[in-house]
Amino acid sequence: MRLLLTGLPIPSHLLPVLVPLARAAREAGHETAIATGTAMAGELERLGVPVVVLPDVLAPGELGRRPELVDPSLVRRLRNWRPEVSGPLDLPLFHATMTAEFAANVVGAGWRPDVIVRETNAFGGLVAAEVLGVPSAVVDIAPSVPPLVPGLAGRLDVLRQGFGPAPSGAVADRLTAGLLPEPWYPAGLRTPGHRYYRVPEAPVPPPAAGPVVLAAFGSNVRSLLAADSRLTAITVAALGLLGKPAVMALGSDDAVASWTGPRPGNVELAGFVPQRALLAASDVFVTHAGFGSVRESLSAGVPMVAVPLFADQPANAARVHELGAGVRLDAAGLTAEGLAAAVERVLGEPAYRSAAREFRDGVTALPPITDFVRHLEA
Structure with a gap:
């Protein structure tokens, strides 16, 4: 099996779960790589994981290179954000252009997978799977995100159609790997393809005098x-x-x-x-x-x-x-x-x-x- 894992180039989106999953797949004899932006390529390679570099996929700190992707009103709000005064910051959880570029980079990378596994926020990995005609699965590192994106299914279908004719039906993952026990997930977020796992982490001894x-x-x-x-x-x-x-x-x-x-x-x-x-x-x-x-x-x-x-x-x-x-x-x-x-x-x-x-x-x-x-x- 050729397995391609996809994620945004952010450490917390890749290191805790996708890296051990990639290692486990390689140990099981599967050809495996992680597709992400340049910002995380060096770190992943140092961890011994092959990388498919997606050149147009930017980390948050790199968005200044492409100001046309950033809403000017968001920039103004960020300059003045004091949560103790105004409360939570309204950040966009879906960006059509960046999602389409992510999908296009995966499709054009020349690394043809049998299965794509994405982290929750890598919607472009899901679109790419549909375009390539391969099954996809999701490692649910942010289960509350999809319900917060208005009309997500329709928006993903529009992006898929931008790549030409595709099978009919909604863009969808076949399996979901939840990272907490089932009771965390409200009934509306559970699917027939839901499975539940723990993140394997080496035991750490508590400090001699830890905080309360x-x-x-x-x-x-x-x-x-x-x-x-x-x-x-x-x-x-x-x-x-x-x-x-x-x-x-x-x-x-x-x-x-x-x-x-x-x-x-x-x-x-x-x-x-x-x-x-x-x-x-x-x-x-x-x-x-x-x-x-x-x-x-x-x-x-x-x-x-x-x-x-x-x-x-x-x-x-x-x-x-x-x-x-x-x-x-x-x-x-x-x-x-x-x-x-x-x-x-x-x-x-x-x-x-x-x-x-x-x-x-x-x-x-x-x-x-x-x-x-x-x-x-x-």
Whole structure:
């Protein structure tokens, strides 16, 4: 089997799941490569995974090379985005031109697969599979995204038609690899082709003296915030009000060195942190509710205070709240006192930890994502 995995050139979209899946397929004797943009090609090659480079597929930091692809109103909003004032940022989750270019790059790459497996956001991989006449599957790293794209099925059909005559019927994946147990998925998101897996990760020992509370807003947030945003300072101040051991991940060592905000004695300010290791020693996770962070928190059995900031995060945070594994807090109007009270609530009510631990047990019982290769073979 020739297996082509497709994903946007963003580390969190490729490294946690597609790389181990590619390695497992190669170990099973299948010719396998990952198709993505230039920005991630070197990293994937260093990890020993063959790459099909898609020259027109850009990473978020490369969009300045093609300003015609970026909505000027979005640029203006980004310059002034202070989530503690205006709330979550409305980012587009589908771009027709970029999706069509992704599909065209895959079709024209000269690497003819028997099966295409895409990560959720790589809609161009799905269109390419339809154009090439091969089956496709999806590794669902962002299950809340597709329902948030208005008229997605019709828009994908329009793009497919741009490549010429194609089989009738809607563009669709045959298999879906979910990365949390079935209860995470509302009934409307479950399909006959749904399977559920855990991300295989090497065990990490918890630190000798871990935090009671871990706070982290992901790797992309810092670059999006306006210079005068107080989101991080509010969060650090809230952790200080708790008076309990806490760690705040600022996103880079430079951010720690240049920090001029509050420095409570009980709060350790860090750049990048070993999130999985710290979660193993945490009682509550203050998070932006990116799906990767939610998955890691539930896999560790740690309840959350979710402060969603953009993209699918509000939907993820709402699901955390619905399932009783944490509380959702609005970013607009966020105060240190309000955030501290939410953390205290999650710490004080055992039901939140029980719900998170139930998910942890469910994750542990799932087969590893590497088993997905057998389903693709079938």
